[in-house]
Amino acid sequence: MPPIVEAFAQAAKNAMAAGFDGVEVHGANGYLIDQFLRDSANQRSDSYGGTLEQRARFLFEVLTAVCAAIGSDRVGLRLSPLNSYNDMKDSDPLAWTAYLAEQLNRFDLAYLHIMRADFFGLQKADVMPLARAHYKGVLIGNMGYTPTEAEAATTEGKLDAVAFGNGFLANPDFPARVKAGAAMNVPDQSTFYTPGAKGYTDYPTL
Ligand SMILES: Cc1cc2nc3c(=O)[nH]c(=O)nc-3n(C[C@H](O)[C@H](O)[C@H](O)COP(=O)(O)O)c2cc1C
Numbered sequence: 001m002p003p004i005v006e007a008f009a010q011a012a013k014n015a016m017a018a019g020f021d022g023v024e025v026h027g028a029n030g031y032l033i034d035q036f037l038r039d040s041a042n043q044r045s046d047s048y049g050g051t052l053e054q055r056a057r058f059l060f061e062v063l064t065a066v067c068a069a070i071g072s073d074r075v076g077l078r079l080s081p082l083n084s085y086n087d088m089k090d091s092d093p094l095a096w097t098a099y100l101a102e103q104l105n106r107f108d109l110a111y112l113h114i115m116r117a118d119f120f121g122l123q124k125a126d127v128m129p130l131a132r133a134h135y136k137g138v139l140i141g142n143m144g145y146t147p148t149e150a151e152a153a154t155t156e157g158k159l160d161a162v163a164f165g166n167g168f169l170a171n172p173d174f175p176a177r178v179k180a181g182a183a184m185n186v187p188d189q190s191t192f193y194t195p196g197a198k199g200y201t202d203y204p205t206l
Contacts, residue, residue, distance in 0.1 A: 013070060036056075052095065056100060056103065076109060082116070082127060
């Protein structure tokens, strides 16, 4: 096993030893795995580059190792077929999504978590229905869902769950506010990705 793949498995074991319930393998947003997956970044001419199958090889090796280390029911995966963050782009995000969603069935993961949009609005496509059609396990959606849309999507069976990002950051009591139908604090984008506690721990509760 390549040392880098072994490092993923060891990190997962460390997380479990530290008391976590599971790990989410980060295959999104231009980080290492995503750099293999998307063809704007992957310029390799060896067996880890070229076709979609070969670009996915690194992800599948990581998932195999992490699942063997801690059990597949403790492993989720996050993907971002459209996000151009970190200069990522794929020439065919729909084929990419369909292929990966189909292939991921064999890993029997706890869930697949997909970001449905692009932070910068540059790449657009309707990836979630495709993911739903090909992936047989638990599917989580993210990016731009309101609680109302999330409820509709889960009730209609389009998704099994929705992950909230900005809303949760700005509302430490987010679930209580959703239940109460209360107004939400508006996230302050100027404090995103900045150091210090401001914008992370100082939003008021109801
Ligand atoms: C301050 C901040 C930091 C974030 N850091 C990460 C990160 O490290 N990795 C990641 O994949 N997404 C990160 N995100 C993106 C969120 O996971 C999520 O995708 C985003 O907030 C969109 O979800 P939403 O539409 O529910 O707000 C971050 C978001 C914010 C606001």
